[in-house]
Amino acid sequence: MTPQPRPAGTAIVLDGVSKHYGEVRALDGVSFSVAQGEFFGVLGPNGAGKTTLVEIVEGMRKADGGTVTVFGMSPWPRNTALLRRIGVQTQTSAFFTRLTAWEHLETVAALHGADRDAARHALELVGLGGKERSRVDDLSGGQRQRLALATALVHQPDLIFLDEPTAALDPEARRSLWAVLRELRGEGRTIVYTTHYLDEAEALCDRVAIIAGGKVVALDSPGALIRSMAAPARLLIPADRITVEQARALDGAERVLVEGGEVVIETRHANRVLVEAAALVDMDAIQTRTATLEDAYLRLTATPPPAAAEERPTAPTAAAGTEHRR
Ligand SMILES: Nc1ncnc2c1ncn2[C@@H]1O[C@H](COP(=O)(O)OP(=O)(O)O)[C@@H](O)[C@H]1O
Ligand SMILES: [Mg+2]
Missing domain, CATH: 3.30.70 (Alpha-Beta Plaits)
Structure with missing residues (x-):
């Protein structure tokens, strides 16, 4: 893939987004925007509200308050025009486990109305070109994680959400996933990435929002955050x-x-x-x-x-x- 110039415009705007689960205030007035082509990190300790936040932007959960727009549209109620443009890797990815990696991806591609070339491209992009005949059940943790990424990418979405994709990976698998993510960014795609690994945010993200207790406590480039702490x-x-x-x-x-x-x-x-x-x-x-x-x-x-x-x-x-x- 040849690197493309970063597309202009705004991908995501959040304004005063809040969400409660009973007594728990999972999000409390979150506002920020993400530019198209940006690699945007959402950082925070366990329970900070990262998953809640990304699932609201994806249109998988409904906010209690505030507004969300994705490419100028509201993700809730479910918006099929938007679904075509976004790819989602959740914290617990679902697979067709009895199929081979290739059959799984081809099936996902078909569900998205994408063709076999798209499935082939996604499999190669994540470095699983040699594993197409392996059953999903037989893949290692790192390979499954990469297959999950391929699943999120197969329809060539403009905006990709990854919720702690490297959580269970060994250091080598983590690094190889980073390389794939850098390539995606080079293709001009917008990436929203949650992690609690700081080295990852520092190595990959253009900007990071640090959330704690449902609020954004800092938002800047990793370098500027480091400098601002003086x-x-x-x-x-x-x-x-x-x-x-x-x-x-x-x-x-x-x-x-x-x-x-x-x-x-x-x-x-x-x-x-x-x-x-x-x-x-x-x-x-x-x-x-x-x-x-x-x-x-x-x-x-x-x-x-x-x-x-x-x-x-x-x-x-x-x-x-x-x-x-x-
Ligand atoms: N479906 C749910 N029902 C009730 N509480 C939830 C639910 N999902 C998340 N929470 C709570 O909301 C808070 C934020 O959770 P979450 O968004 O999963 O955080 P993170 O992804 O940063 O670990 C936590 O206190 C969590 O226990
Ligand atoms: Mg989470």
């Missing part, structure tokens, strides 16, 4: 190469700790500190650890601490090392 980078230098006093004297060093055999310099100006440190220490001895989406996520989804606990130091490492404030 978590400092950490430079690690073996303690036999530099003294704490020397480290503290470096321009841009905000905090200096000793952890194990390392002098740890926290800074929001890693480049400046690196240049200075390199005058004292061989560059190869310096390790850099930058902030990750995980830092941002943990802070955003943390349950608010009781008032008395608010004085705790924010850096979890402060307790582990000897602290030397400038």
Whole structure:
């Protein structure tokens, strides 16, 4: 497939969407929009409301309040014009388990009014070209997950929903699924992707909405979220190469700790500190650890601490090392 330019326009608009299950407020005033061609992540801990959210957008559940439009149409009540344009991989995918992978996909294609070429293309796209004669029952977990993806794609939808597609996969299967997802994005399709794996969101998503307790607590590109948390980078230098006093004297060093055999310099100006440190220490001895989406996520989804606990130091490492404030 040749990469296509990203299509213009808006795929999804949510405005004040809410949903209750009895006493449980699963979604509480969720608003955001997703551009066409965007790889959009929905992140949040278990029970945050991710599945509820995507199923409302898919038209599988009805919101109690607010409005949802998908390609300018309401997904509820069920809208067949829309169903043709969306592909859904649910958390528990249903298969025709007694069929072979190929028979399964051909059947799904037929149900969608798509042809055998479409089934062939989907099977190859997910890397199951060699497994077409295997029975669905005999596929490994990762292969089934990829077949589920092929099932969601077979009719070449413009908008694809994937609800924790890598939840049960080993690292290798996860990486190979990522490659498929990048390819789909390259084809200009819009992808809505729920996960609780942060590395995944960081590696794949253009933007992520972090939801916790049914509300959007942050929405931005992974890079911007990481920057907005203003978590400092950490430079690690073996303690036999530099003294704490020397480290503290470096321009841009905000905090200096000793952890194990390392002098740890926290800074929001890693480049400046690196240049200075390199005058004292061989560059190869310096390790850099930058902030990750995980830092941002943990802070955003943390349950608010009781008032008395608010004085705790924010850096979890402060307790582990000897602290030397400038
Ligand atoms: N069909 C349902 N009936 C009652 N409660 C539900 C139902 N589906 C989800 N919930 C509740 O709504 C909240 C959000 O669930 P869900 O959307 O599945 O979250 P996530 O996918 O982020 O784990 C949870 O508290 C869950 O127990
Ligand atoms: Mg879920």
